[in-house]
Amino acid sequence: MPELPEVETVRRQLEPLIRGRRISGFELAPGAERLLRGASAAELRDQLRDRRFERVDRRGKYLGLQLDDGRCCVVHLRMTGALHFRRSDHPEERFTRAVFQLADDHQLRFVDIRKFGTIDVVDQMADALPKLGPEPLSDEFDVAALWDALRGRTIALKAALLDQRSVAGIGNIYADEALFLARLHPEVPAGALRARERIALHAAIQTVLEEGVAHGGASFRDYTDTAGKAGEQQYYVRVFRRTEQPCDECNTPIRRTIVGGRATHWCPRCQHPRQKTRNLPHQSRPRSP
Ligand SMILES: [Zn+2]
Incomplete structure (x- = not known):
């Protein structure tokens, strides 16, 4: 599932590609109605036509694809969604669910194998969003903001990180990676972190997300960017989906367990509950593809 680094990669690529372009049509594939949350395909076509x-x-x-009438087209990629920017004559991808036809012979295509993604046109972006925690790569996200989200909570730390109301944008990949980097056991109660551990976790979250953005996101399965290309962060992960492979720090085999219903990858030695938090080298090494 695309997480913050994957979605941010799409945002950075998409903005210069579509800025100023006029929308001349919008088509929904048969059976893709559930992508639309607020309106029918015909209503959406009317709302989008001739907007830039x-x-x-x-x-x-x-x-949030901002339109020139002040409204916003909010897209959530969910499990397997992707936004591909193509010339109109480029062969249509399998599983293309919706097409924004642009006036200059280009298309923005919403491709989604599972059909869990959503498209919504609203007055402002916030209207389409659930309650979300702070943006982890913004100035508002400091150690105090992280602790505000975790303080008093007895659920497993990993589960708390996956809760979008704690910190926005973290999913299974970057939660496992951040916990490893901070040397924290995934099942330690979220509200039990000591001051030193909060500082380490805050730094680790920002490090792994920035690294993910720098590598164009992670493509373990379906994620592709606006050109349909895979990211490279999967070659740099420390623990995620490295079950039974040796830990970079201590050679102990990486363990896989289920925490909060999600597959969780961690080093039983580096992330031992009694392990003292200390800063690991922040630079990750690429593995061969
Ligand atoms: Zn280790």
């Missing part, structure tokens, strides 16, 4: 894209915003895992 002004910029692309992101909040958590949501994209």
